[in-house]
Amino acid sequence: MALIGDKEYFKELKEIKYEGKESDNPLAYKYYDAERIVAGKTLREHFKFAVAYWHSFCGTGADPFGPGTQIYEWDIPSDPIMAAKEKADAAFEFITKLGFDYFCFHDYDLIREGSSWSESESRLNTIVDYINQKKKTSGVKVLWGTANCFANPRYMNGAATNPDFNVVANAGAQVKLALDATIALGGENYVFWGGREGYMSLLNTDIKRELDHMAQFLSMARDYARGQGFKGTFFIEPKPMEPMKHQYDFDAATVIGFLNQYGLADDFKINLEFNHATLASHTMQHEMAVAGSNGMLGSIDANRGDYQNGWDTDQFPNNLVEVTEAMLVFLQYGGLQGGGINFDAKIRRNSTDQKDIFYAHIGGVDTFARSIIAADKIISSSDYQKLRDDRYHSFDSASGKDFEEGRLQLKDLFDIAAAHGEPQRISGRQEYFENIVNQYI
Ligand code: XLS
Ligand code: NI
Ligand code: NI
Numbered sequence: 001m002a003l004i005g006d007k008e009y010f011k012e013l014k015e016i017k018y019e020g021k022e023s024d025n026p027l028a029y030k031y032y033d034a035e036r037i038v039a040g041k042t043l044r045e046h047f048k049f050a051v052a053y054w055h056s057f058c059g060t061g062a063d064p065f066g067p068g069t070q071i072y073e074w075d076i077p078s079d080p081i082m083a084a085k086e087k088a089d090a091a092f093e094f095i096t097k098l099g100f101d102y103f104c105f106h107d108y109d110l111i112r113e114g115s116s117w118s119e120s121e122s123r124l125n126t127i128v129d130y131i132n133q134k135k136k137t138s139g140v141k142v143l144w145g146t147a148n149c150f151a152n153p154r155y156m157n158g159a160a161t162n163p164d165f166n167v168v169a170n171a172g173a174q175v176k177l178a179l180d181a182t183i184a185l186g187g188e189n190y191v192f193w194g195g196r197e198g199y200m201s202l203l204n205t206d207i208k209r210e211l212d213h214m215a216q217f218l219s220m221a222r223d224y225a226r227g228q229g230f231k232g233t234f235f236i237e238p239k240p241m242e243p244m245k246h247q248y249d250f251d252a253a254t255v256i257g258f259l260n261q262y263g264l265a266d267d268f269k270i271n272l273e274f275n276h277a278t279l280a281s282h283t284m285q286h287e288m289a290v291a292g293s294n295g296m297l298g299s300i301d302a303n304r305g306d307y308q309n310g311w312d313t314d315q316f317p318n319n320l321v322e323v324t325e326a327m328l329v330f331l332q333y334g335g336l337q338g339g340g341i342n343f344d345a346k347i348r349r350n351s352t353d354q355k356d357i358f359y360a361h362i363g364g365v366d367t368f369a370r371s372i373i374a375a376d377k378i379i380s381s382s383d384y385q386k387l388r389d390d391r392y393h394s395f396d397s398a399s400g401k402d403f404e405e406g407r408l409q410l411k412d413l414f415d416i417a418a419a420h421g422e423p424q425r426i427s428g429r430q431e432y433f434e435n436i437v438n439q440y441i
Pocket of ligand 2: 273312314
């Protein structure tokens with residue numbers, strides 16, 4: 001099949017290079033030197049940066065109050081195959097110019113949905129073949145694929161958790177095709193984001209049955225993909241709400257409980273998103289620590305919310321303190337298990353220059369690079385780790401150690417407390433810890 005061609009979409013832009021922090025070039029990386037080694041790996045290996053197909057090549061800036069403001073040349077052809085191929089050309093040009101190795105996609109980001117399952121299947125096959133050729137010549141890879149089981153009106157009451165079995169079957173058909181496409185594209189992971197898996201009203205909802213159905217559905221998807229030879233990891237992406245009033249994959253702790261309860265913990269890990277963490281009234285650092293301490297820190301959707309209104313605004317990350325604290329947790333748990341950093345973020349509706357999408361990714365990338373460099377210095381050059389470990393010093397020997405290792409009874413605690421009397425006050429030194437973080441940024 002012939003590639004469409006030599007049309008250049010981002011004409012004003014050349015390849016983005018690392019120029020160092022003294023550079024004044026707004027179209028260069030100031031901190032992201034892909035081959036720089038930090039904590040034993042190159043930045044390229046640590047991060048596996050990915051472009052989100054939906055935000056960068058599909059989203060046009062529409063909001064509930066008005067239509068899109070960004071016009072994409074590649075989405076104009078009325079023929080769905082032509083439009084999809086042009087979109088893929090634009091996407092690969094963009095990803096390559098940024099110097100990224102990966103992208104992430106939903107099934108119908110790649111090509112418009114057909115009017116029957118067989119039409120959708122044949123469209124997906126066509127675009128997968130086309131993209132596979134582009135992958136070969138560019139070296140760009142798929143970090144993860146997923147199915148958009150939330151936009152089509154048939155999913156208004158849920159997909160895998162819909163009270164109508166016929167809709168569940170349709171969701172199954174869609175996930176089968178999305179898995180096929182992900183596997184055919186060599187996708188390293190597969191994501192489930194349960195956008196409509198939850199409820200608008202508890203009055204009409206049987207939570208227990210819906211959760212059982214969701215677990216059944218995920219097991220079937222896992223078994224199918226494994227049967228097709230898929231070796232990657234499945235990720236659940238928690239989000240507490242929006243579009244539903246309540247979503248079952250509320251946060252990392254809820255998802256871990258669910259995966260353990262239904263015997264899915266061996267195949268599934270977690271894809272955490274900054275803005276979803278803040279919607280759940282957590283910090284991203286909290287979500288990462290919960291996932292990391294359970295061996296489930298799989299992947300990251302990078303963005304940020306609005307600190308005042310709390311919406312899922314999907315802005316590009318630029319908060320150094322927030323991301324540095326997140327990178328501390330990242331390094332403490334040895335990085336991501338199979339995943340990478342996917343920019344699930346969009347430029348603002350009034351960012352209408354072609355360069356804006358480049359500035360956005362450059363800023364996000366540099367925020368992560370600068371933050372992991374700072375986090376590594378905090379761990380290796382400051383007394384941060386020691387101060388943190390010292391707080392637990394009393395468990396390293398004597399009765400504290402006996403307690404940790406299960407050799408004491410409650411009655412022993414009574415005797416120890418009675419013998420030692422009132423404990424000394426030991427400062428938690430929060431402000432001191434906060435100052436260390438700022439010192440290294
Ligand atoms: C929406 C989610 C979505 C997932 C992929 O809030 O972040 O974009 O990452 O379906
Ligand atoms: Ni999101
Ligand atoms: Ni996301």
